[in-house]
Amino acid sequence: MDPAEFVAVLGAENVLTDPTQLRTYECDGLTGYRVVPALVALPRTTDEVAATVRVCARRGIPFVARGAGTGLSGGALPVADGIVISLQRLRRIIEVDPVNRRAVVEPGVTNRDISRAAAPYGLYYAPDPSSQQVCTIGGNVAENSGGAHCLKYGFTVHHVLAAEVVLADGTVTTLGGDSPEHAGYDLLGAFIGSEGTLGVVTKVVVRLLPKPTTVSTMVADFGSVAAAGDTVTDIIGAGIVPAAIEMMDNLAIRAAEAAVHAGYTVDAAAALIVELDGPPDEVDSQFDQVLEICRRHGSTKLRIAADPAEREAIWRGRKAAFAAAGRISPNYFVQDGVVPRVRLAEVLGRIAELAAGAGIRVANVFHAGDGNLHPLVLYDEAKGEHDRAEKLSTAIAELCVELGGSLSGEHGIGADKACSMPVMFSEDDLATMKRLRAAFDPAGLCNPGKIFPTPRLCGERPGPFRPHPLEAAGLIERW
Amino acid sequence: MVTHLRPANLAELSEAVREGPQRLLIAGAGTATGWGGTPTEVDAVVDTTGLDGVIDYQPADMTVAVRAGMPMADLQKVLAEHGQRVAFDAARIPLGATVGGLVATADGGPARHAYGTLRDMVIGITVVLADGTVARSGGRVIKNVAGYDLAKLFHGSLGTLGVIAEVVLRVYPLPKATRTVAVERPPDEGFELAGQIVARSLEPAALEWYDGRLLARFEGTAEGVARRVAALQAAAGAGWSEVDDAVWDEVAGVALGAPGDTVFRCGTLPSRMPWLAGRIAELAGAAATVTSSVGVGVHTVRLRSGDPAVHAATLTTVRDEVAGTGGSTTAIRRAEDVPAWGPPPPAVALMRAVKQQLDPVGRLGPGRFAPWF
Ligand SMILES: Cc1cc2nc3c(=O)[nH]c(=O)nc-3n(C[C@H](O)[C@H](O)[C@H](O)COP(=O)(O)OP(=O)(O)OC[C@H]3O[C@@H](n4cnc5c(N)ncnc54)[C@H](O)[C@@H]3O)c2cc1C
Numbered sequence: 007m008d009p010a011e012f013v014a015v016l017g018a019e020n021v022l023t024d025p026t027q028l029r030t031y032e033c034d035g036l037t038g039y040r041v042v043p044a045l046v047a048l049p050r051t052t053d054e055v056a057a058t059v060r061v062c063a064r065r066g067i068p069f070v071a072r073g074a075g076t077g078l079s080g081g082a083l084p085v086a087d088g089i090v091i092s093l094q095r096l097r098r099i100i101e102v103d104p105v106n107r108r109a110v111v112e113p114g115v116t117n118r119d120i121s122r123a124a125a126p127y128g129l130y131y132a133p134d135p136s137s138q139q140v141c142t143i144g145g146n147v148a149e150n151s152g153g154a155h156c157l158k159y160g161f162t163v164h165h166v167l168a169a170e171v172v173l174a175d176g177t178v179t180t181l182g183g184d185s186p187e188h189a190g191y192d193l194l195g196a197f198i199g200s201e202g203t204l205g206v207v208t209k210v211v212v213r214l215l216p217k218p219t220t221v222s223t224m225v226a227d228f229g230s231v232a233a234a235g236d237t238v239t240d241i242i243g244a245g246i247v248p249a250a251i252e253m254m255d256n257l258a259i260r261a262a263e264a265a266v267h268a269g270y271t272v273d274a275a276a277a278l279i280v281e282l283d284g285p286p287d288e289v290d291s292q293f294d295q296v297l298e299i300c301r302r303h304g305s306t307k308l309r310i311a312a313d314p315a316e317r318e319a320i321w322r323g324r325k326a327a328f329a330a331a332g333r334i335s336p337n338y339f340v341q342d343g344v345v346p347r348v349r350l351a352e353v354l355g356r357i358a359e360l361a362a363g364a365g366i367r368v369a370n371v372f373h374a375g376d377g378n379l380h381p382l383v384l385y386d387e388a389k390g391e392h393d394r395a396e397k398l399s400t401a402i403a404e405l406c407v408e409l410g411g412s413l414s415g416e417h418g419i420g421a422d423k424a425c426s427m428p429v430m431f432s433e434d435d436l437a438t439m440k441r442l443r444a445a446f447d448p449a450g451l452c453n454p455g456k457i458f459p460t461p462r463l464c465g466e467r468p469g470p471f472r473p474h475p476l477e478a479a480g481l482i483e484r485w
Numbered sequence: 486m487v488t489h490l491r492p493a494n495l496a497e498l499s500e501a502v503r504e505g506p507q508r509l510l511i512a513g514a515g516t517a518t519g520w521g522g523t524p525t526e527v528d529a530v531v532d533t534t535g536l537d538g539v540i541d542y543q544p545a546d547m548t549v550a551v552r553a554g555m556p557m558a559d560l561q562k563v564l565a566e567h568g569q570r571v572a573f574d575a576a577r578i579p580l581g582a583t584v585g586g587l588v589a590t591a592d593g594g595p596a597r598h599a600y601g602t603l604r605d606m607v608i609g610i611t612v613v614l615a616d617g618t619v620a621r622s623g624g625r626v627i628k629n630v631a632g633y634d635l636a637k638l639f640h641g642s643l644g645t646l647g648v649i650a651e652v653v654l655r656v657y658p659l660p661k662a663t664r665t666v667a668v669e670r671p672p673d674e675g676f677e678l679a680g681q682i683v684a685r686s687l688e689p690a691a692l693e694w695y696d697g698r699l700l701a702r703f704e705g706t707a708e709g710v711a712r713r714v715a716a717l718q719a720a721a722g723a724g725w726s727e728v729d730d731a732v733w734d735e736v737a738g739v740a741l742g743a744p745g746d747t748v749f750r751c752g753t754l755p756s757r758m759p760w761l762a763g764r765i766a767e768l769a770g771a772a773a774t775v776t777s778s779v780g781v782g783v784h785t786v787r788l789r790s791g792d793p794a795v796h797a798a799t800l801t802t803v804r805d806e807v808a809g810t811g812g813s814t815t816a817i818r819r820a821e822d823v824p825a826w827g828p829p830p831p832a833v834a835l836m837r838a839v840k841q842q843l844d845p846v847g848r849l850g851p852g853r854f855a856p857w858f
Binding site: 106177188239445 | 521543544545546547548568569591593597601602604605612614618619620621622624625626627628629630631632633634635636637638639640641642646657658659680683684685686687688705706708709712713750751752753754755756757781782783810811812813814815826830831832833834835836838839841842843854857
């Protein structure tokens with residue numbers, strides 16, 4: 007690819023073509039898929055993003071937007087012969103408006119930095135993915151990211167008021183507006199969660215919330231995963247909407263405890279972290295109710311955070327759990343399926359059976375209140391377990407669909423689960439979604455090869471996805 | 486002659502749309518016929534009220550799937566038997582508005598302060614496109630990012646993209662107690678006071694500046710609500726008094742209006758409320774009533790029957806000024822000769838493209854978004 011036109015709009019120092027540098031963009035958090043892009047553009051302004059996209063549009067070059075690259079579904083996986091547009095240099099916090107409780111930020115700003123900038127006003131940005139230290143708000147918008155506290159507060163889509171977007175033809179537009187009320191189709195809502203396939207976000211207006219006055223947190227240990235699952239079902243069924251209910255099984259507890267010493271009970275079969283926040287009276291009475299439900303299900307230990315420091319420690323353990331899996335296994339896949347909350351105990355039992363059948367260990371750490379599982383499929387590449395693990399991983403995602411749930415609760419479909427989409431959606435469903443895509447990006451240049459299954463990769467018939475061996479070896483790429 | 490099509494199930498609906506005459510108007514209970522532009526002549530009306538009833542209700546999972554022609558009020562009754570509700574209080578609900586119609590109009594009530602609108606609660610949708618295609622997105626779980634979210638697209642579509650056939654909603658527990666308190670305040674002070682209430686994290690379910698008063702509705706346990714009301718009175722100045730829940734019917738009356746009225750809804754930065762209230766008073770005087778979800782910047786304006794020229798001038802002037810600062814206006818009731826829409830939003834070209842993709846020959850709801858598209 008001739009970089010000249012990109013250099014002309016961005017300057018040579020903002021265009022990467024050196025193979026070693028390009029390699030750092032070859033994958034996101036789903037490191038099994040790697041494609042080296044032809045070029046990486048590092049624009050600094052909306053205008054530069056638009057100019058870069060216009061070059062792509064003119065030349066028919068596919069482009070992939072990239073934030074921090076923490077995505078777990080290969081959403082930011084480059085396209086060979088295509089370019090990556092990194093938003094890392096658009097990282098200004100343009101405005102924090104405490105009167106209207108909102109902030110205007112560039113897409114490269116990290117999730118955590120928004121809350122940090124809002125903190126002096128007693129405000130924060132609610133969605134809190136575990137990766138919040140590094141992941142960008144642009145990536146959050148693209149993935150409709152969630153987090154532990156989304157049970158009560160909702161996901162990215164509930165907290166974004168407007169987005170400035172560069173469309174695939176290089177035009178700049180604004181979706182949404184100053185309030186949730188805007189005439190016409192809710193294009194902002196449709197854009198959020200579109201995984202970078204409908205345009206590049208260059209500015210985001212987020213809502214900020216006041217920090218809750220009362221927060222109460224507990225860790226409840228259980229003698230079985232089923233008892234913990236049933237406890238969650240009962241808490242939800244009692245009409246309590248906690249800020250968060252997270253669950254870890256024994257493998258996950260051990261890994262997290264080894265990593266950060268959060269004070270978890272290492273021989274508990276399962277543990278729930280339940281947090282309530284809000285007005286003091288409601289929090290207190292509901293907290294008692296939750297304790298009672300935990301006891302009824304035979305909780306073996308109830309630990310109540312005595313102060314903010316202890317709460318912090320409890321959460322540190324939970325948020326480190328993914329990374330901690332590395333301590334108990336050389337390699338792992340993270341799954342992201344969702345089931346109706348009444349079926350938690352059932353799905354965990356079925357996952358255990360599938361894992362036993364495959365001879366692969368699965369650790370579970372997840373957003374139980376939403377029914378959003380994160381099974382960690384643990385395997386050893388060196389022992390040739392990769393393919394078996396991947397098959398198990400896909401089977402778990404598809405099991406969630408079978409139980410009335412979804413392939414993905416927050417990590418996205420990306421390149422990873424595109425071939426499973428026909429398990430969840432009919433041909434007509436997918437064709438209709440593609441019509442929406444065509445309205446935004448008729449030429450299909452914006453992050454192609456994500457979300458939708460392609461016959462060449464998935465085979466003509468839907469079925470469990472198997473990567474091409476040459477692809478696994480990094481010799482061919484998805485498009 | 487306008488044919489009347491009243492399909493009784495999804496298959497019949499798909500067939501009715503596919504085989505029906507060229508231009509179709511989609512109608513639910515008919516509680517929002519005046520919203521947006523006046524439809525041009527059509528060949529048939531697709532009546533969704535035959536698509537009624539609950540498909541699947543999982544109280545323990547707090548989700549419910551319904552046919553879109555089901556009146557929201559009926560759904561609320563079913564849910565109430567299990568101590569649950571859709572946390573949504575649009576004014577048209579008691580008139581029989583259907584779930585699908587409420588999604589298509591992007592309607593909302595004061596509960597938008599805490600819960601948003603149906604946009605925020607729909608977790609799955611099934612639609613029938615102009616070519617009869619049945620398409621589904623989302624599902625039955627509250628958290629789900631698989632595929633594009635077509636429900637968002639149809640929120641506010643006013644019957645121009647397809648027929649909403651089925652909707653899956655997230656539901657919430659019915660509060661055990663509800664109390665509303667009110668204090669008299671002019672717009673600027675009302676806005677400021679509302680900000681203080683939000684900052685104190687008292688979590689009102691609704692916070693509405695209505696016609697010279699700030700209303701705060703609290704929902705929760707009896708003791709909890711009582712304490713929060715007390716905390717509010719202690720923290721947020723004197724003059725609060727408890728008011729009857731019937732005050733919310735008055736608020737709803739603003740959005741409903743009556744024949745001969747002009748009614749419109751604006752979205753602005755929350756801090757623009759005092760400006761908006763002042764401007765409306767200037768232009769329309771005593772004939773005007775404003776109610777504003779002051780925490781989120783959504784304002785509904787009713788101009789009572791009177792001089793049509795004043796109505797027209799008020800709507801068009803305010804609409805232009807709101808658009809000029811990045812806000813948005815939807816006309817809910819107006820005289821035929823007043824243009825339905827003002828300056829188009831920046832993304833109008835994209836809306837046109839979406840319409841073109843989903844309904845290329847313009848069969849559905851022709852004229853609703855004229856002159857935008
Ligand atoms: C340890 C760990 C924990 C995690 N925990 C959570 C969690 O709790 N909840 C959760 O939801 N996710 C979680 N994630 C996943 C990930 O962090 C989120 O998906 C995040 O939103 C990705 O942001 P990013 O900036 O890294 O985006 P990237 O990975 O760079 O990109 C993700 C997608 O967004 C697109 N994109 C990025 N920027 C833009 C832009 N400006 N405009 C348009 N498209 C863009 C890309 O093309 C790609 O499709 C976790 C990941 C890790 C590694």
